Amino acid sequence: MRLPWNKKDSDLDREVAYHLQSLADAFEREGLSKDEAMLRARREFGGVEQTKEKCRDERRWRVLPALVQDLSFGARMLRKTPGVTVAAVLSLALGIGATTAILSLVDAVLWRTLGVPHAEQLTEILWQSKGRPEGLFQGSSGSMFRSGPLDVADFFSRSTFDALRSRTGGRTEIAGHLHADDVSTSYSGMTSVAKLRPVSGNFFTMLGLQPTAGRLLMPTDDDPRATLTVVVSHVFWRRNLRGESGAVGRTLRINNRAYVIAGVAPEGFGGISVGDSTDLYTTIEHAPIMLQPDSWERKAAADPKSWFIQLLGRRAPGVVNEALTAELETLFQSTWVAQPKHPETAPSIRLQDASGGIGSLRREFGNPLILLFTLVGCVLLIACANIANLMLARADTRRKEVALRVSLGCSRSRLIRQFFTESAMLAVAGGLLSIFVAYATANFAVSLMPSNLRLVFEIDGRMILATLAVTAFTAMAFGLYPAWHATRVDAAPALKEGSGSVGGVKHTWVAPGKILVLAQVALGVLLVAAGVAFNAHLRQIVTRDTGFERTRLLMFDLRPGESGYHEARLGQFYFQLEQRLRNVAGVEAVGLARIRPMLGGGYWDDIQLPGRAKGIPTAVNFVTAGYLGALGVSILEGRGITESDVRTRSNVAVVSEDVAKVIGRSPLGLVVRMEDKPIEIVGVASRARYSRLTEQPNVIYVPNALTQDATTVLLRTATAPTQVLPGVRAAVAELDPNLPIVKAVTMQEQIATTLRRERLFAWLCGAFGVLALLLCMIGLYGVMSYATVRRTQEIGIRMALGASPGNVLRHVVREGLGVALAGCALGLPIAWWAAQKYVDYKRLGMQPLDPAILIWATVALAVSALVAVLGPAFRAASADPMKALRAE
Amino acid sequence: MESKKSDLLQGTLDLLILKTLASGALHGYAIAQRILITSRETLDVQQGSLYPALHRLERKKLVEAEWRESENGRMAKFYSLTKEGQKQLAAELDRWKVYSRAIGWVLEA
Numbered sequence: 002m003r004l005p006w007n008k009k010d011s012d013l014d015r016e017v018a019y020h021l022q023s024l025a026d027a028f029e030r031e032g033l034s035k036d037e038a039m040l041r042a043r044r045e046f047g048g049v050e051q052t053k054e055k056c057r058d059e060r061r062w063r064v065l066p067a068l069v070q071d072l073s074f075g076a077r078m079l080r081k082t083p084g085v086t087v088a089a090v091l092s093l094a095l096g097i098g099a100t101t102a103i104l105s106l107v108d109a110v111l112w113r114t115l116g117v118p119h120a121e122q123l124t125e126i127l128w129q130s131k132g133r134p135e136g137l138f139q140g141s142s143g144s145m146f147r148s149g150p151l152d153v154a155d156f157f158s159r160s161t162f163d164a165l166r167s168r169t170g171g172r173t174e175i176a177g178h179l180h181a182d183d184v185s186t187s188y189s190g191m192t193s194v195a196k197l198r199p200v201s202g203n204f205f206t207m208l209g210l211q212p213t214a215g216r217l218l219m220p221t222d223d224d225p226r227a228t229l230t231v232v233v234s235h236v237f238w239r240r241n242l243r244g245e246s247g248a249v250g251r252t253l254r255i256n257n258r259a260y261v262i263a264g265v266a267p268e269g270f271g272g273i274s275v276g277d278s279t280d281l282y283t284t285i286e287h288a289p290i291m292l293q294p295d296s297w298e299r300k301a302a303a304d305p306k307s308w309f310i311q312l313l314g315r316r317a318p319g320v321v322n323e324a325l326t327a328e329l330e331t332l333f334q335s336t337w338v339a340q341p342k343h344p345e346t347a348p349s350i351r352l353q354d355a356s357g358g359i360g361s362l363r364r365e366f367g368n369p370l371i372l373l374f375t376l377v378g379c380v381l382l383i384a385c386a387n388i389a390n391l392m393l394a395r396a397d398t399r400r401k402e403v404a405l406r407v408s409l410g411c412s413r414s415r416l417i418r419q420f421f422t423e424s425a426m427l428a429v430a431g432g433l434l435s436i437f438v439a440y441a442t443a444n445f446a447v448s449l450m451p452s453n454l455r456l457v458f459e460i461d462g463r464m465i466l467a468t469l470a471v472t473a474f475t476a477m478a479f480g481l482y483p484a485w486h487a488t489r490v491d492a493a494p495a496l497k498e499g500s501g502s503v504g505g506v507k508h509t510w511v512a513p514g515k516i517l518v519l520a521q522v523a524l525g526v527l528l529v530a531a532g533v534a535f536n537a538h539l540r541q542i543v544t545r546d547t548g549f550e551r552t553r554l555l556m557f558d559l560r561p562g563e564s565g566y567h568e569a570r571l572g573q574f575y576f577q578l579e580q581r582l583r584n585v586a587g588v589e590a591v592g593l594a595r596i597r598p599m600l601g602g603g604y605w606d607d608i609q610l611p612g613r614a615k616g617i618p619t620a621v622n623f624v625t626a627g628y629l630g631a632l633g634v635s636i637l638e639g640r641g642i643t644e645s646d647v648r649t650r651s652n653v654a655v656v657s658e659d660v661a662k663v664i665g666r667s668p669l670g671l672v673v674r675m676e677d678k679p680i681e682i683v684g685v686a687s688r689a690r691y692s693r694l695t696e697q698p699n700v701i702y703v704p705n706a707l708t709q710d711a712t713t714v715l716l717r718t719a720t721a722p723t724q725v726l727p728g729v730r731a732a733v734a735e736l737d738p739n740l741p742i743v744k745a746v747t748m749q750e751q752i753a754t755t756l757r758r759e760r761l762f763a764w765l766c767g768a769f770g771v772l773a774l775l776l777c778m779i780g781l782y783g784v785m786s787y788a789t790v791r792r793t794q795e796i797g798i799r800m801a802l803g804a805s806p807g808n809v810l811r812h813v814v815r816e817g818l819g820v821a822l823a824g825c826a827l828g829l830p831i832a833w834w835a836a837q838k839y840v841d842y843k844r845l846g847m848q849p850l851d852p853a854i855l856i857w858a859t860v861a862l863a864v865s866a867l868v869a870v871l872g873p874a875f876r877a878a879s880a881d882p883m884k885a886l887r888a889e
Numbered sequence: 890m891e892s893k894k895s896d897l898l899q900g901t902l903d904l905l906i907l908k909t910l911a912s913g914a915l916h917g918y919a920i921a922q923r924i925l926i927t928s929r930e931t932l933d934v935q936q937g938s939l940y941p942a943l944h945r946l947e948r949k950k951l952v953e954a955e956w957r958e959s960e961n962g963r964m965a966k967f968y969s970l971t972k973e974g975q976k977q978l979a980a981e982l983d984r985w986k987v988y989s990r991a992i993g994w995v996l997e998a
Contacts, residue, residue, distance in 0.1 A: 013940075016917060016966045019959075020936065023918040026961070047937030055941040059948060 013056055021046060067415075071422040078395070078423060085783070086427070089388050092776050093431025096384030097475065098438020099769070101468045103377045105439070106446055107370045108463070109275070109456050111363060114356045116269035118209045119315075123355040124322070126165070126175065126312035126329065129153045130348035134341035135607055135616060137348070139676055140301065142180070142309040144361060144602075153351060155359075156308040159301070161336040165312065166201075168332055173325060175314040176204040179298070181279045184289055185563075185741060186241070187254040193241055194743075197231075197255065197281040198272075199288030205232070207315050208270075213238070215249035215264025218284055222263075225286045231260040235268040236455075237280035255281065256289040256563040273313060274360035276454030285310070293562045295571065295710045305338045313355060322352050362454070368841045369762050375839075376531055379524045380769050381475065383776045386517040389479035390780055392424055393514050394787040396487030403487060416488040424480030432472035439468065449761035486513065514784045515820050518777075522824025522862055525777040527832040530850070530858035532770025534836075537854060538847045539763035542756060547599075548689030549633035553589075554715065554748035555722035556597060559733070562710020564740055572707040574736065579625060581732045582716065587725040590717040592628025593705055596621070597713040599748065601755040603692040608701060609674040610664065617663055619656075620691040620698040621675070623705040629655065629686060631717040639669045639684035646704040655684040657700040675701070693755040722747045770858075777821075777862065778869040785817045786873035796877055797885025806878035813877050817870030818863070825859045832858070902934065902942050904985060907970065907978040910952060914969035916959060917943060943968060951977050 024042035029035060043049065079086045114120040129151040143156030157165075157177075166175045181198035205217035218232050231253055233242065242248040242262070252259045260283065272279045285291060290298045301307030316325060330350040341347050357363065396403075403416060447456055561574050575593060582591045596603045607616025622628075626644045629636070637658060646653055654673075661668050668682045680703065691700050705712075718725050726745060733742060746754075753760075789796070796809055836850040909915065909923050920943075921936050946952045951974035959965035970978065 012966070015964075017940065019916065019963060019965045020918045020921075020940075022963070023961070024936065045936055047935055049937070052937040052940055056944045059941050059944040 013053055017046075017049060017053065021049075067418075068422075071419050072426065074419065075423040075426050079426065085391055088779055089391050089427055090430045090434065092384040092387050092779060093427060093475065094434035094438050095772060096381040096435075096776075097431055097468065097471050098435035099377045099442050099772070100381045100471050101435060101439040101464060102442035102446060103370070103374050103765075104467050104471075105443055105464050106456075107374050108467075110366050110370055111357070113275075115273060115358050116267075116271055120356040121354075122315045122318070123208075124173075124314050124316060124325075125155070125353040125355040125359045126157075126314055127153050127155050127351045127353055128157075128333070128348040129351040130341075130346050132343070132346040133607060133616075133618070134343075134346040134348050136339055136342040137306075137337060138308045139304070139306040140297065140309075141307070142298070142301070143311055145605075146361065146364065154348075155311045157310050157312055157333075158305045158308045158336065159303075159310060160305045160338075161308075161333060162201075162310045162312060164332050164336045165329060166203075169325075169328060171317060172320045172328070173314045173316050174203065174207045175312055176207040177201040177285065177310040177312055178204060178273070179285060179288065179290075179310065181277070182290065183743070184255050184281065185257075186281070188242060188248075189251075191241065195237060195241070195280040196278050197283065197288065198279040199285040199291065200282050202284050204282070204313075205266075207313070208273075209315075210267055210270055212264040213267050214246055215262065217264050217266065218282060222284045223286055227287075229258060229260045229287050230263040230283065231255065231287075232264050232266055232282040233262060234266050234272070234280045234282075235270070238265040241280075253281075255283075256560075257565075258289060258292065260287070271455065272358075273355075274358040275362045276450075276456045277358070277360075278455035289563065293567070293710050295562055295567045295708060297709075305336070311359070313359060314352075326350050326352055365758060369758065372840065373762070373765055376528055376766060376769050379528055380772055380776070381471070383521045383524055383528075383773055383780070385475050385479045386521045387776055387780045387783065388424065388427060388475070389483055390514045390517050390783055392420070392479060392483035393486060393517075394783065395423075396420065396483050397787075397791070399487065407488075413488050417484045420484035420487050421476075421480050424483070425476045428472050428476035428480070431475070432468060435468060435472070439464070446761060446765060449757055449764060482513075512788075514787070518780050518784050518820050519824040519827065521777050521780045522821050522866070523828030523831060525773045525862050526825055526828030526855070526858050527835060528766075528773035529770040529861055530832045530836070530855050532767040532773075533858055533861075534850055534854050535759075535763040535766040535847075537851075539756070539759045541848075542694050542759060545690075545694050547694065547752070548687060551748045551752065553718045553720070553722055554632070555718055555725065555729075555745065556713055556715045556748065556751065557729075557745035558597070558711060558713050558743040559740060560711040560743065561737070561740060564737065567710065568708075571710065575625075575707045575712065577736060578714070578733070579627060581736060582714065582729060583627075585725060585728040585732050587719050587728065588716050589719050590627055590631035592631040592715045593625040593707070593712045594628050594715060595623035595705060595709055595712065597751070598622075598632065598715065599690065599693060599751045599755060601693050605698075606675055608660075608680075610671065611673075617660065617699060619660065620700045622691070622700065622702055623709075624702050625705050625707070628705075628715060629702065631715050632689060633717065634686045634689045637685045637687055638667060639682075641684055641686075642702060642704050647707065650706050651704060652678060652680050653683045653704065654680045655686050655702040656682055657686050657688050659688055659697070659699045660701065661685055663699060675703075694752060695755075774861065774865050778865050781817060781821060781866055781869040782872060784820075785813065785870045786876070788816070789813055789873045789877040793877075793880065793885045796880060797882045800880070800882040801886065809880075810874045810878040813874035814867070814870055817874070818866060821863060821866030821870075825862055828862075829855060829859055902938070903946060904978075904981045905932070905934070906939070906942060906946065906968075907951065907974055907981065910968055910970045910974070911978060914955070914957075914967040916965035916967050918965070920968070946974070950974075 021039070021042045024045055025035075025038040028038035028041045033041060046052070115123065117123070129148070131151060133152060138158065141154070141156050143154060145152055145154040147153070162175070162177045166177070169175065178198055178200040181196040183194050184197045186193055186195050200218065202218050202220035202223035206219070210217060212232075213235055215232075218230070221227065222230055233248075233253070238244060238248065242253075249262055249264055251262055253262050254260070266282070271277055283289075285302075288298075290296045291302065293299065297307075298309060301309045316322075329352075333348075333350055353359075406416065407413070447454075450456065559578070561571060566574050579591050579593060582588055604621045606619060606621050608619050609616045624642060625647050626642050629641050636655070638661075639655075642653070642655055645651070654675075656668055664671075668685065671682045672679050673682060674680070680701075686700075686702065688697065689700070690696070691698050716722070716725065716729065730742060733740060800806070800809065832855055833850070833852075836855075840850070842849050905924055906920060909920050909927070915923065917939055918936075921934055921939055924932055924934050943952065943954075947954055947968075950971055952968045953971050954966050954968050956964050957967045959967075
């Protein structure tokens with residue numbers, strides 16, 4: 002192809018030729034001979050080629066043609082070996098894509114701050130104590146977790162909140178909120194389920210938010226007599242209110258009560274915790290749960306011994322945490338209506354940075370995500386090593402070409418640029434493809450995260466930037482060394498070698514390519530071991546005994562309280578419900594419970610035994626007579642809970658066999674105290690899981706008083722659980738056609754939701770392990786096939802001198818396996834050390850790494866290494882010696 | 890490169906070329922001859938160094954080039970001033986006059 006700049010070149014030649022000719026003509030006229038004249042002209046003119054080069058330098062498109070040359074040359078080189086190129090680009094795309102996806106996950110969960118101004122001023126107000134502060138409060142709603150030796154909790158009484166809020170003005174602004182809960186909504190005929198978070202009136206002013214439309218909640222909305230108002234999230238406004246600006250001021254029905262839509266929260270505000278899917282905000286006084294006469298929260302609001310409000314504060318600029326903690330602590334203690342039974346358990350205030358949001362997600366996913374990020378980084382490194390190997394091999398085959406170019410005056414920087422362009426092309430291709438991989442991986446990861454999280458994974462500027470950074474990094478990592486290596490050529494020997502002589506080919510055991518493969522295998526051991534370990538962990542959990550048969554259980558929630566049932570009518574309703582459900586075809590047993598089994602959380606209390614100073618921490622459930630039978634728990638001693646226990650609300654209970662173990666004798670007939678009420682233990686039940694497969698708490702079953710405004714219904718079915726659902730719906734509709742069935746799932750599904758973190762971890766780690774194994778195989782295959790091709794002549798000579806194909810085969814396999822095993826030997830202690838040092842087993846709830854898993858990972862790598870080297874080995878062994886000898 | 894009768898000050902070659910082209914289109918050889926003659930053989934421009942300068946001026950769009958038949962019947966590349974080049978020449982001349990006068994004052998003081 003004749004390019005514009007080539008035409009210029011011939012122009013320049015003609016122009017200079019004309020000048021020389023004119024000069025020579027002039028000298029000829031002065032009497033010189035033709036040849037002498039031309040010689041003189043050349044001397045007069047100066048260096049002809051230098052001048053031409055300078056002219057070219059003066060040209061405008063000096064950089065671009067070189068770049069286009071590099072690119073087209075690079076593309077040609079890559080096209081020459083399509084298989085290798087595709088493998089390289091694919092492994093890069095997988096490596097970069099997975100890294101970007103995990104990076105964005107880490108960003109969404111750990112790094113992103115809340116969408117409010119000056120998020121760094123936000124602080125979550127918690128309390129911590131050494132052990133549960135018994136006696137300080139009677140009932141609680143909120144979360145409590147362990148942090149080292151301390152119990153940390155996030156709930157306070159209404160009176161504490163009022164005191165803290167009103168007496169710290171100027172130094173901090175404190176807002177209260179309750180846990181977000183599902184409500185049913187209806188807007189001009191459109192119904193949906195949404196999450197509603199009750200907050201104090203100053204919530205939005207504390208956050209410093211401006212509405213998209215209408216107004217946000219204000220302290221005046223705290224007045225119970227004010228009109229019921231609701232603020233909706235931007236997402237809800239767009240999805241459920243069709244983004245109409247006229248929606249403000251109209252009515253949204255929440256749990257069959259009319260609320261006026263006051264306004265729409267700003268678009269960037271995604272709630273106060275990571276993945277917060279809260280759509281509706283009302284004041285605590287106006288929350289549906291507070292308007293139901295029988296709700297626990299309504300009673301709790303007036304009781305200083307019921308702690309149920311969570312606090313979020315904004316420090317005024319210049320206020321330090323220490324001073325604020327001390328001040329809040331004094332106020333906190335002054336609001337206690339009782340003292341803790343054991344003074345050493347007295348709680349103190351703990352301030353926790355809330356710039357990234359409140360809640361457990363960071364605690365729960367923080368360490369695993371960082372671990373995942375490290376692992377995926379290792380995968381990327383392995384992929385990079387493959388590309389580096391490819392480039393090294395390619396550089397080696399082009400030694401002669403490079404030597405020729407160097408001896409013709411090509412500068413080294415120009416050569417490095419050429420090689421670098423090639424690897425950059427690979428990186429860019431891989432980077433572009435990786436965006437799809439990143440999307441797929443992120444979606445996959447999100448699908449494994451709890452479904453109630455609203456995590457944002459848009460390919461935004463930050464994500465693109467991250468991909469670019471990773472791509473640039475990989476281009477540097479795998480491009481620079483081979484480029485440098487390739488151009489470090491001593492021209493003379495390189496030009497001589499190869500043309501029929503064997504001596505020129507250096508064969509070494511410590512070639513750079515082999516060192517790369519060795520490092521790959523070492524990292525591979527780590528990744529495969531991680532994949533196996535976390536999958537083994539998941540398997541071990543899933544197969545744990547629940548204590549009951551789990552395939553024929555169905556459960557759902559009913560909330561008659563929201564439909565106006567209360568007191569006597571509520572109890573009546575529950576009795577009728579149980580009876581009717583028992584008659585549905587396919588239902589074997591029915592039970593009602595206040596706490597849904599295997600929910601992932603529950604209700605814990607300490608039961609006090611006579612003669613024991615410390616209470617026994619116990620999980621509590623309030624159940625009807627049929628519950629234990631429906632769940633499949635058998636009574637080992639004494640009796641179960643009877644219908645009359647439930648009707649008369651008698652103070653009896655059944656405990657799990659674990660309680661008997663703690664006490665050390667049969668608990669039958671014992672009278673224990675719970676929430677200061679005496680309860681007689683009348684039976685011992687077999688052990689059964691309560692909230693999740695990873696815990697086995699002591700459980701106490703107490704007769705359900707049937708005064709709760711909502712209940713979980715548990716059904717044991719004769720067939721597949723979902724088959725009875727239509728019959729169940731009909732039975733409930735017969736009782737009350739307007740009562741919706743909420744959260745109907747099988748026990749298997751319910752258990753699965755509590756294992757999302759473990760599954761996310763196991764599946765991603767497993768995928769990374771498989772990927773690492775594949776990449777290592779590709780790397781080893783590439784290096785060995787390149788090495789055998791380079792030594793074709795040597796092998797030919799060996800065979801001509803009498804080596805059998807078997808000898809050659811063994812030789813190649815031994816060499817390849819040697820590299821792999823050396824990598825394993827290096828990787829094994831590294832993996833062991835990393836597993837000891839960097840994995841927080843306690844937090845992950847798993848057993849420390851079993852050495853057997855490491856051995857298995859090593860074996861897996863060794864076997865795949867063998868598979869990878871067999872190809873090149875067989876090819877070398879089956880070579881025709883005559884052809885091999887002639888090969889260049 | 891060895892130096893000849895008188896080295897040119899940096900940047901003055903561009904000015905000389907522009908000035909020489911002001912009277913009409915010329916090819917490279919003619920420009921060199923013209924500079925030699927008009928400077929009364931004091932300034933002998935290194936013939937080769939003319940071309941990078943011409944290409945530079947062409948890139949800056951101060952001159953344009955065209956292949957034409959020359960006085961000896963062969964094809965030669967003729968350079969001529971563009972409008973831009975004429976403006977540049979006028980500006981450079983003014984600057985040069987100020988500059989040389991100033992140098993003169995300093996040297997004669």
